[in-house]
């Protein structure tokens with residue numbers, strides 16, 4: 001599957017909105033998850049093939065050095081009628097593959113992807129909702145906030161570099177939103193966990209969505225499960241990325257990490 005870039009827009013200094021359209025999206029469907037994501041495939045510079053291409057064919061028939069890099073991005077929105085797929089991509093300096101691709105994307109560029117996957121949606125039966133993460137989770141948090149039932153208590157804690165990195169987060173829920181600003185020190189890694197630990201005691205059934213940097217997600221998950229009585233079934237936790245690691249490096253150690261994280265709550 002592939003989309004052709006229709007527009008790009010800088011939402012913040014560190015986030016680019018890319019809207020994809022075109023016939024390559026025929027057959028794309030999104031089942032209502034608010035964390036639906038696609039797995040994009042970005043060829044290395046100078047690759048001897050051009051998009052659109054078949055990912056399976058490229059990886060079966062070409063040397064590894066020519067394979068496209070894979071990155072996951074949340075479906076911020078899917079307009080089936082107009083066949084428009086919106087992705088909000090974090091641009092974190094010049095590092096990486098996905099960020100630079102989005103920063104340089106121009107109308108007409110083609111993005112190949114597989115998917116979507118995903119599995120979370122705010123449960124109308126929950127007594128309250130917690131949405132916690134960083135910029136990479138903002139697309140899912142924003143989509144989830146649009147799906148929270150009117151008046152439902154929803155607590156949102158998001159880590160970003162500063163006020164200029166905040167985006168509007170409309171919701172018909174009863175919103176308690178706090179932006180947490182990094183200071184560029186090692187203490188930044190504890191901003192999100194500390195903000196969740198500081199929440200007052202709650203009553204009733206919590207449903208939580210905690211996605212973002214792996215170490216931060218791990219500590220929030222541990223806290224919710226071991227100190228707050230949250231249940232696994234009501235937690236959606238995903239380590240989207242790992243500080244200091246490329247996505248390739250992170251995927252290699254992710255299974256061992258997940259097993260270790262499970263020992264936190266054994």
Ligand SMILES: Cc1cc2nc3c(=O)[nH]c(=O)nc-3n(C[C@H](O)[C@H](O)[C@H](O)COP(=O)(O)OP(=O)(O)OC[C@H]3O[C@@H](n4cnc5c(N)ncnc54)[C@H](O)[C@@H]3O)c2cc1C
Pocket residue numbers: 037071072073074075088089090091092095096097098099100135136137139140238239240241242243244245246247248
């Ligand atoms: C299911 C899922 C959904 C996701 N949805 C989104 C989304 O909608 N938007 C989005 O932007 N990201 C999203 N991510 C995270 C994204 O896939 C990763 O951040 C990915 O590593 C970015 O690739 P890159 O090529 O830009 O950087 P990489 O080549 O992977 O990394 C290069 C360097 O940048 C660092 N880095 C990676 N990501 C970040 C970041 N967010 N902030 C600061 N430094 C970073 C790495 O630690 C490394 O040092 C999602 C991840 C998953 C698993």
